[in-house]
Amino acid sequence: MTSAKRTIPWVIEEQTAVKHELLKSYVGTWMNILWQQQERMGVEQRLIFVDGFAGPGEYWTSEARVEKVDGSPIIVGKIANSRIKGQRKLDIIAFDSDARTVQHLEPLLKRTNHTNQAWEIHQADFMSGARVLMEKLSARLGRDYPTFFFIDPFGYSGFPMRFLAEILKHPRTEAFVTLMTYDIVRFMDKPEQQSKMFDLFGTDAYKKHISECTTPQQRVNFVTSLYQQQLRAVAKARYVLGFRINTPGQGERARYFLFHASNNIKALKEMKNAMSRVSDREFSFEAIGIGAAEQLDLFVDKPELRIKAAVLDHVKTCPGSCTEYSEVEDWAYERTAGVARDIKKALTELEKEGKVAIERKPGQRTNTVTEGATIKFATTLI
Numbered sequence: 001m002t003s004a005k006r007t008i009p010w011v012i013e014e015q016t017a018v019k020h021e022l023l024k025s026y027v028g029t030w031m032n033i034l035w036q037q038q039e040r041m042g043v044e045q046r047l048i049f050v051d052g053f054a055g056p057g058e059y060w061t062s063e064a065r066v067e068k069v070d071g072s073p074i075i076v077g078k079i080a081n082s083r084i085k086g087q088r089k090l091d092i093i094a095f096d097s098d099a100r101t102v103q104h105l106e107p108l109l110k111r112t113n114h115t116n117q118a119w120e121i122h123q124a125d126f127m128s129g130a131r132v133l134m135e136k137l138s139a140r141l142g143r144d145y146p147t148f149f150f151i152d153p154f155g156y157s158g159f160p161m162r163f164l165a166e167i168l169k170h171p172r173t174e175a176f177v178t179l180m181t182y183d184i185v186r187f188m189d190k191p192e193q194q195s196k197m198f199d200l201f202g203t204d205a206y207k208k209h210i211s212e213c214t215t216p217q218q219r220v221n222f223v224t225s226l227y228q229q230q231l232r233a234v235a236k237a238r239y240v241l242g243f244r245i246n247t248p249g250q251g252e253r254a255r256y257f258l259f260h261a262s263n264n265i266k267a268l269k270e271m272k273n274a275m276s277r278v279s280d281r282e283f284s285f286e287a288i289g290i291g292a293a294e295q296l297d298l299f300v301d302k303p304e305l306r307i308k309a310a311v312l313d314h315v316k317t318c319p320g321s322c323t324e325y326s327e328v329e330d331w332a333y334e335r336t337a338g339v340a341r342d343i344k345k346a347l348t349e350l351e352k353e354g355k356v357a358i359e360r361k362p363g364q365r366t367n368t369v370t371e372g373a374t375i376k377f378a379t380t381l382i
Contacts, residue, residue, distance in 0.1 A: 008056050008101060008104050009057075009058050009060055010056075010060065011059060011060045011061070011065070012059035012060065015245055015255060016059070017069070018245055018278070019178065019245075019258070020070075020075055022258075022275065023076070023150065023176075024075055024079065025277045026271055027049070027148065028079045028082075028083065029273075029274070030148060031079070031080065031083050031090065032083060033270070044087075044145075045086070045087045045088045046090075046091070047090050047091070047145060047148075048091045048092075048093065048137075048145050048146070048148070049076050049147075049148050050093050050094075050148065050150065051072050051094040052150060052153070052158075052159065053126060053151065053152050053154065053158070054071070054073050054095060054101070055072065055096065055105070055152075056104040056105050056108075057074045057105035058070055058071055058108060059071060072150055073092055073105065073109055073119075073121070074108055074112055076150075077109065077113065081112070081115060084115045089117060089118070090117055091119070091145075092117070092118075092120070093119075093122070093129075093133055094109070094121040094122070095121075095123075095125070095126050095129040095130065096122075097123065097124065097126075102121055102122070106121050126151065127160065130163070131163070137170070144171065144172050146173070147170065147173045148173075148174055148175075148176070149167055149173065150176050151176065151177045152177075155180060156179070156184050156196065156197075156200055157196045157199065157200070160200060161199070161200065161202030161203075161230050161234050161235060162202055162234070164177070164231065164234075164235040164261070165234055165236060168236060168262075171263050171264075172264070173262075173263075174260065175260070175261045176258065176260050176271075177260075177261070178257075178258055179223075179224065179256065179257045179259060181220050181223050181255070181256065181257050182220075182255040182256070184197075184223055185216060185220055185223060188209070188223070189210075200227075201230050202234040202235075203234070205226060206223070208222070209223070224242055224257050227257075228259065231259060237262060238264075239262050239264070239265060239267065239268040239334060240259065240260070241260045241268060242258070242259045243258045243260075243275060244256075244258075245257070245258065268333060272333055272339055273339055276339045306337055307332060307336040307343065310336050311332060311336070311343070311346055312350065312377070314328065314331055315328065315356060315377045316377045318377075321376060321377035322374060322375070322377070323374070324374060325369050325370065326371045328375055332346075344368050348368060348369060356375055356377060357375075358376075
């Protein structure tokens with residue numbers, strides 16, 4: 001159901017609530033890291049958050065319509081209020097094509113703006129509004145402000161792959177996209193939807209599902225894998241993480257997948273950390289496109305057991321079978337199910353098993369491994 005057909009505000013969907021928790025977990029870290037980096041570099045401390053399908057700014061928590069929760073632009077605004085100090089600036093630029101939604105959000109955003117920042121809401125579709133924004137950014141002496149695009153649409157149109165490529169050509173930009181795979185699989189064969197499907201994927205390769213897939217689950221896997229491939233091939237994102245949201249009552253047929261695309265390993269790592277913090281038994285996240293099976297649980301019991309072999313193989317292929325821990329951590333964040341705690345545990349277990357040697361700097365603890373340590377493939381295995 002589109003916003004034009006809903007009462008405003010409407011009751012928040014469970015999946016939307018999960019995405020908002022993830023946004024809360026990530027965006028504060030994003031702000032702190034980049035503002036501090038700008039301060040160290042002596043440049044303007046300014047970040048931009050773009051909400052492509054902003055919504056009304058608040059939602060009822062249930063059909064009883066007694067309590068409300070914040071929507072994405074208000075969540076980001078409140079987090080910014082607690083972190084803005086000195087010369088720090090955060091622009092919030094929100095788009096929504098529905099006039100009633102914009103009218104509801106505008107006063108909420110204004111009331112939340114406690115530090116007189118440049119926060120604005122436009123009645124416009126995401127693609128046309130964001131294109132004007134990117135042209136303005138490009139004209140500012142060639143400098144790009146770090147920009148986070150939150151793209152959470154009602155359907156599967158309005159954010160074509162070719163436009164994501166325009167966004168991500170700016171090196172300090174990242175995009176977080178909701179892909180409504182359930183609806184895509186339902187409608188991808190409809191003649192009237194073909195142009196939308198081509199825009200979504202940036203290729204007609206989606207048609208291959210006709211010959212390659214026989215079940216709905218196979219089509220879901222095909223769609224998500226193709227989208228992830230296209231983010232790399234067409235949008236030129238160096239780092240892409242795809243996540244499925246496992247929601248109650250859906251079984252194996254997840255309605256939504258989330259994709260984070262960036263050109264900075266730090267962004268990938270912090271997004272994966274945020275996923276780890278908010279994942280739980282009811283709403284769990286799984287990484288896709290990691291490992292030989294093309295789908296792997298991201299946060300499971302004892303994940304170090306699943307990454308030990310991969311880490312061993314990686315260290316073995318490094319020049320001289322020796323590498324810095326920070327390099328191993330970056331590689332493992334991108335290529336395995338682990339986050340830092342899991343990667344460290346895997347390495348220390350491999351050390352106990354005599355499969356790697358860890359040379360630590362003076363003063364570093366022997367029961368873990370940290371930046372500055374050197375990882376060596378055990379001589380007996382070379």
